[in-house]
Amino acid sequence: MRVAVVGAGALGLYYGALLQKSGVETHFLLRRDYEAIRCNGLQVYSTTGDFHLPQVNAWRTPAEIGAVDLVLVGLKAFAGTSYQELIAPLLAAGTEILTLQNGLGNEEALAALFGGERILGGVAYLCSNRGEPGVVHHLGAGRIILGEFVRSNPARVEQVAAMFRRAGVDCTTTADLQKARWEKLVWNIPFNGLAALLLQTVDRLLAVAATRTLVRELMLEVIAAANAQGLSREIAPGYADSMIAFTDNMGEYRPSMQIDRAEGRELEIGAIFRNPLGAGLAKGVAMPRVEMLATLLEQVQAGLAFSRS
Amino acid sequence: MRVAVVGAGALGLYYGALLQKSGVETHFLLRRDYEAIRCNGLQVYSTTGDFHLPQVNAWRTPAEIGAVDLVLVGLKAFAGTSYQELIAPLLAAGTEILTLQNGLGNEEALAALFGGERILGGVAYLCSNRGEPGVVHHLGAGRIILGEFVRSNPARVEQVAAMFRRAGVDCTTTADLQKARWEKLVWNIPFNGLAALLLQTVDRLLAVAATRTLVRELMLEVIAAANAQGLSREIAPGYADSMIAFTDNMGEYRPSMQIDRAEGRELEIGAIFRNPLGAGLAKGVAMPRVEMLATLLEQVQAGLAFSRS
Secondary structure, three states: OEEEEEOOOHHHHHHHHHHHHOOOEEEEEOOOOHHHHHHHOEEEEEOOOOEEEOOOEEEOOHHHHOOOOEEEEOOOOOOOOOHHHHHHHHOOOOOEEEEOOOOOOHHHHHHHHHOHHHEEEEEEEEEEEEOOOOEEEEEEEEEEEEEEOOOOOHHHHHHHHHHHHHOOOOEEEOOOHHHHHHHHHHHHHHHHHHHHHHOOOHHHHHHOHHHHHHHHHHHHHHHHHHHOOOOOOOOOOHHHHHHHHHHHOOOOOOOHHHHHHHOOOOOOHHHHHHHHHHHHHHOOOOOHHHHHHHHHHHHHHHHHHHHHO | OEEEEEOOOHHHHHHHHHHHHOOOEEEEEOOOOHHHHHHHOEEEEEOOOOEEEOOOEEEOOHHHHOOOOEEEEOOOOOOOOOHHHHHHHHOOOOOEEEEOOOOOOHHHHHHHHHOHHHEEEEEEEEEEEEOOOOEEEEEEEEEEEEEEOOOOOHHHHHHHHHHHHHOOOOEEEOOOHHHHHHHHHHHHHHHHHHHHHHOOOHHHHHHOHHHHHHHHHHHHHHHHHHHOOOOOOOOOOHHHHHHHHHHHOOOOOOOHHHHHHHOOOOOOHHHHHHHHHHHHHHOOOOOHHHHHHHHHHHHHHHHHHHHHO
16 A cells, blocks of 8 residues: 655644554655655654654655555645645545545545545544654544545445554544544534634633533534434434543643644634534524634634734 | 712723813822823823813822712722722712723622612713823713612712713713613623634724624624613614614724733623623523623633733
């Protein structure tokens, strides 16, 4: 299996490093970390054991990589992301594309460009941050749930999952990718949103009764919208409590959107907020608190754009 | 009429200056502006005409002022505000206390200390900011609506209103002070809250469709809670639109809570948010967006307190 990692942020670097370490031929398309990784390799600091890859296939353009069997997409989910430019040179007839991006709409965007049959999607419950160039910190968790965008060949998903498991990743498959995506949103919407808005780590949000309650209320709105989508099985309200309990164990974790704001980057408001809000509204489910949080984040985003210009 | 202004911020300095200019014997209890006003008097820059008061009765302690006929309270409405220390030395048997503070609960707090009969309340629709010490900027509006906390002597309220009118203030009286307070909250809750949270002026909040909608939704929640309080007449939903139209004329106005945050001061979350939320809840009216905004502001406040310590 020949794999290309496109979007080598904290997620792409971490999973790509594990794949390479397990013997998969892995190629990384890099920008910020190119020089550092070319010179010094890739360093992973992990709660499950640090390791260093001295020799990494690091590239600046997808044409240098050429056709692969699997493209692992870890890009930020922005409207303007140029999938065509970054992914097309990596494709042959049988190439599969796996997006582990956050939110809703990623499989749809990739399918529109490259055809739905080859698209796999997954949600990753991973706590990781980038360090200095060439360094990634794995802070905990890392489970992946994989599914097909168009259900056509379950054996294929199982094969990709097996590759991740051989690399040491807790990876399962699902016949209902949409449900997995919504379950992840139950976490992403309150924690990414509130952490980015207030610039507070998840432990601080959960330590105060009023914000802990707000987290749960946001989660219940997401669950209500999810359950209007015709999922294979409803998400129980208790899922909110289990996600909060899961997060209680994360300590001072900074969700990716908080880091994006702190570093002046664009926020994934479309994929994580506006697309789910649209999907809810299409089924007649309003999410007043989620809507308010999205609106507030868009103002923060506008301020970031303003301060950059 | 002998008047003492306690809490000489933008509001207290502006109305006090107008009263003195109209011939009322006015005394100012000052902290930050004491030296500047003692030395150079008080400068008012106003959309209705600038003026300067070269000689001002400026004091550091209420004991220096002694008993007055009317205490005008323009203090910030905080739980810890020491009304006893600041106001008691100003009281004689017939002294009235007029609070123009924001939010709910101010008359109650003053009545508990000094007796309800002498308490008047008012809401001020005033756009003013402080400048350097000794300077106040009147940016527009200025209307006051006065009422009694315990309805006992309407002629008395009328007398105070007449004093303000002689000073050039558009001042009316109401038999339903509670309604006037809630109507002001229809403005204060969205604009003070969002401006403080996002550090954006009111024109920017209204220029974006999503925040303009959010302002209106917050207003409608406040109106619903107000109308559950047994007011003399219901507040129509259209009141929200008229408040938005009123604010469209304010330009780049920075509400007081935004300034408080920018300057690292405590925010009036209790009076403007938590007391109204409690009053709504007591009548079975939930205000999810107002509640969320209060919770977010409390986190901002906690951050301010943290950065001060």
